Each structure stands twice: as structure tokens, then as C-alpha cells.
Amino acid sequence: MRVLIVEDDDILRDGLKVGLALAGFTTDAVATRESADAALAAGSFDAVVLDLMLPDGSGTDVLKKLRDARDDTPVLLLTARDTVADRVSGLDMGADDYLGKPFDLDEVAARLRALARRSVGRSTALxxxxxxxxxxxxxxxxxxxxxxxxxxxxxxxxxxxxxxxxxxxxxxxxxxxxxxxxxxxxxxxxxxxxxxxxxxxxxxxxxxxxxxxxxxxxxx
Amino acid sequence: MRVLIVEDDDILRDGLKVGLALAGFTTDAVATRESADAALAAGSFDAVVLDLMLPDGSGTDVLKKLRDARDDTPVLLLTARDTVADRVSGLDMGADDYLGKPFDLDEVAARLRALARRSVGRSTALxxxxxxxxxxxxxxxxxxxxxxxxxxxxxxxxxxxxxxxxxxxxxxxxxxxxxxxxxxxxxxxxxxxxxxxxxxxxxxxxxxxxxxxxxxxxxx
DNA sequence: CGCTACCTTAAGGCTGCCTTAAGGGACGTG
DNA sequence: CACGTCCCTTAAGGCAGCCTTAAGGTAGCG
Structure with missing residues (x-):
């Protein structure tokens, strides 16, 4: 289970990296839109944790580019702006799930497991x-x-x-x-x-x- | 897009039914665990909105029964108890998504669309x-x-x-x-x-x- | 009947995998 | 801080299975 983390805040990014590693995920972490695009184009990930606010653009751009390339990799959006309108637009743009900050690492891990499970067409957790x-x-x-x-x-x-x-x-x-x-x-x-x-x-x-x-x- | 709503509270159930209908879903609504089991066994739904608290049992029983029958229909859990531990256990039990009450109808609709989108596809070319x-x-x-x-x-x-x-x-x-x-x-x-x-x-x-x-x- | 194309079989070599063991790093413990 | 433990990587040697090669046999076609 390899996960790409896209988050510009150093502390949050390291926290995610460590927390998800503890939960059994293999992680790669990047901080910018550009490097996210590059990483997604290069490697194959089982899921992506994507912050909406990035220094050189929006996470939605990353998401759109990914979906335009017919890449179905599950995407979990992270954002500070946690309004319903934001959630709805994020989900309808092709994200698979959505979490507002502050988030709990256990929940991030659980949602990633659910996404990965569904993406290979399996229903049960076991x-x-x-x-x-x-x-x-x-x-x-x-x-x-x-x-x-x-x-x-x-x-x-x-x-x-x-x-x-x-x-x-x-x-x-x-x-x-x-x-x-x-x-x-x-x-x-x-x-x-x-x-x-x-x-x-x-x-x-x-x-x-x-x-x-x-x-x-x-x-x- | 046919959705089964399992919710015992009359007002919430009607609200979901109307709201999802407006969002373009076809809905069936039931109020008990028993009728939920029956509906799921009988018809084929594209997704299920499932309340955890039911008069004659828990929504988790419905979920478990569904998964034991190797039914992959996406399930969105609804619950009043919105703790992280609840969410994590719900997701790891085989639910695909999780929303705490109170929820917004637009968000329910968006999450259902996200679930349905992911569940299609995967054809094997023999x-x-x-x-x-x-x-x-x-x-x-x-x-x-x-x-x-x-x-x-x-x-x-x-x-x-x-x-x-x-x-x-x-x-x-x-x-x-x-x-x-x-x-x-x-x-x-x-x-x-x-x-x-x-x-x-x-x-x-x-x-x-x-x-x-x-x-x-x-x-x- | 002879020629050609293909079939069948067996042997050798080689690639890829298995197995084992040693060294180093991370982590916990005294 | 030193020590022990566990695990992970690296490396080397051996084994097995597959692929190729080659040689002799057989069937089709003139």
C-alpha cells in the first residue's frame, strides 16, 4: 500500500508520513503542485492524500489533471476550509473522500483503507x-x-x-x-x-x- | 442510480428521500433492520445510505450481512455518535464512507456520486x-x-x-x-x-x- | 520416389529462483 | 550510553526448469 502525500505544511506532512507509516503504508511526500504532478505521472500509487492549498496552485488542479489522464487512483482531499460547498465541489470533481482539518491520523488511515479496498472491488475489510x-x-x-x-x-x-x-x-x-x-x-x-x-x-x-x-x- | 435509504427517524428519512430525489437519485426508503435486509436481498441498488441506530438492531448488522453475502454495493454510514473511533470501526467493517449527523443533503448526494463512480468498471477481458x-x-x-x-x-x-x-x-x-x-x-x-x-x-x-x-x- | 516442411525427442546450457548466512541499522532495555 | 535483539538488506552458491539446438523420423506434394 503505497500512498502519495501532497501537503505543503512541513509539520503536517511529516506527521502524516510518520502516522501512515505506523499504520502500515509506504509513503512518498511532496510539497508542491508541480512535484505532485511529476510524482503521479511517474510512480504508481494506491492512493493519494491531497491538500487543497498548495504554494504553486490548487490541489484541485492536481486532481483534475489526474482524472483527465484517466487515472482512477483514489484521492482523499484534505482542507482547512471545511464548508459543505467545498466538500461537494471536491467530491464532484473526482475526489473519493474528503477530510477537514484538523484530522485524526487513525481516521485518515481508515479512510485510505476503505478507498484502497473499494478500488480493487472488494467490500469486506478482512x-x-x-x-x-x-x-x-x-x-x-x-x-x-x-x-x-x-x-x-x-x-x-x-x-x-x-x-x-x-x-x-x-x-x-x-x-x-x-x-x-x-x-x-x-x-x-x-x-x-x-x-x-x-x-x-x-x-x-x-x-x-x-x-x-x-x-x-x-x-x- | 437507485439508492436504498435505511433510517428510522421519519423526518430524516423523508428529508433524505426528497433531497436525493432532487439530486437525481431514485430512492427506496425503509425504517427497520429487517426490512433493510429484505430490500437488499430482493432488489439491486447502486448504493445504500445506512443509519447505525435502528429500532430492531444495529446498522452494522445490516452491513455485515450484506458483506457476508459477497454484496459489494457501496454503503454510506450515517450516525449520531460521531467519534473518530466510531468512524474508524465503521470503515474497517466494510463501509465505504461515513457521515456524522447533522449532515448536509448536498454532501450526501456528492458522496453517493463518488461511491457510485468508483464502483463501476473493472471488466476482465478474457x-x-x-x-x-x-x-x-x-x-x-x-x-x-x-x-x-x-x-x-x-x-x-x-x-x-x-x-x-x-x-x-x-x-x-x-x-x-x-x-x-x-x-x-x-x-x-x-x-x-x-x-x-x-x-x-x-x-x-x-x-x-x-x-x-x-x-x-x-x-x- | 524424392524433396520439402514439419514433427518428435533428447540433451546441454543458461537464466532465474531458492537458500543460507553475514553485516548493519533501528529500537528497546538495562 | 552501552548492549542486546530483531529485522532488513546484501551477497554468493547451488539447483531446477525452461529454452534452444540438433538430429532423425514422418507426412504431404510434386
């Missing part, structure tokens, strides 16, 4: 596949009812795979979901995490599609 | 021919419903053939689809892959057109 159950809100995983301790990276890999059971994720795609720009990885880290996941969750769950990537498959 | 089904998104192939494991090259050959069922593909054309311009192949690799495909998918599917190439043909 994700289940074979004997595995994953709870995004609690960042917890169970196998056949017994809890399994996963590290953060392991959890992130599993969540990505379970977001679309059966779909194939290339190693590059998984890296994109695990790491922001800063922290680029130049190795087989994903392979190692997959290996640890297989140890903890049993064989047969994560299939290798040689030359292409990984996916959830079979059962057991 | 290619089918005879008893073979190919899913480009998953890079998977089924024969008569049972999955068939193909290697990357084999899959590439089959996808090429199925992209235009019945059309003839020369070996050169197929090679072009399999290999970049860099890596030239000087052998009968394509023939071998065709052979493996026939083994896995059965005879009769891939026809040889002597001197010209291959194509999908016949059936079975």
Missing part, C-alpha cells in the same frame, strides 16, 4: 484466501485461526498479494509497493521475504510464475 | 476459443475449466494465436512476437513450443497450414 486471513486495520494475519507473527516487510508483501488473489505481481511491482523513492533496493530482498513468508505460512500458498512474478495460488 | 480460456491479466489458461500450466514461451505463442482466432501466423511472425530484434533465433524453437502446446491443450486446436504457418482451428 481479506481471506485459503486458510489465511489478513486484517488490514490491525495489520494482523491468521492461518487457520491461529495468529502468525509477520515482520513489516513480510506483511506488506502478503497484503499486496492478497489484495488481488490469483493475480500475478512482478518483483518490480512488489518493490514499488514496499519502498518509496528514497529507499531504492538493489537486490533480491523480495525473494528473501517471499521465502520467509513461505516458511511461516506453509508451502503451496505463494506460487512462483517463473520469469514473471508471484501470486497466491492453490490452497492448503 | 479471450475464449473452443474449450480454451485465456486471461491476459493473470497470464493463465484454462481448458474446459481446469487450469493448464504453460511456460512463458508457450503462453506467448498461445496468446498470439488467440489474439486473432482463425488467422494464420507464420513462424517468422510468431518469432517476432516471442523475441526482440536483438535475439535472433536460428532453429525450430517455435515448432517445439507448438508441439508442447498441442501436448498440453490437446490435438485439433492448433492447425498446421503447410508452407505458411499455424492457426487456431476446429474445436475441442
Amino acid at each position: 481479506i481471506e484466501w485459503a486458510s489465511i486471513r489478513l486484517d488490514p486495520a490491525r495489520q494482523s494475519v491468521e492461518k487457520s485461526g491461529t495468529p502468525v507473527r509477520l515482520s513489516r516487510r513480510e506483511y506488506a508483501v502478503l497484503q499486496a498479494l492478497m489484495s488481488q488473489p490469483g493475480a500475478i505481481f512482478s518483483k518490480t511491482t512488489l518493490e514499488d509497493k514496499l519502498y518509496g523513492w528514497q529507499e531504492e533496493v538493489e537486490s533480491n530482498a523480495v525473494e528473501v521475504h517471499i521465502h520467509h513468508l513461505r516458511n511461516k505460512l506453509g508451502p503451496g500458498l505463494i506460487e512462483t510464475v517463473r520469469g514473471i512474478g508471484y501470486r497466491l495460488g492453490g490452497d492448503n | 479471450i475464449e476459443w473452443a474449450s480454451i480460456r485465456l486471461d491476459p491479466a493473470r497470464q493463465s489458461v484454462e481448458k474446459s475449466g481446469t487450469p493448464v500450466r504453460l511456460s512463458r514461451r508457450e503462453y506467448a505463442v498461445l496468446q498470439a494465436l488467440m489474439s486473432q482466432p482463425g488467422a494464420i501466423f507464420s513462424k517468422t511472425t510468431l518469432e517476432d512476437k516471442l523475441y526482440g530484434w536483438q535475439e535472433e533465433v536460428e532453429s525450430n524453437a517455435v515448432e517445439v513450443h507448438i508441439h508442447h502446446l498441442r501436448n498440453k491443450l490437446g490435438p485439433g486446436l492448433i492447425e498446421t497450414v503447410r508452407g505458411i504457418g499455424y492457426r487456431l482451428g476446429g474445436d475441442n
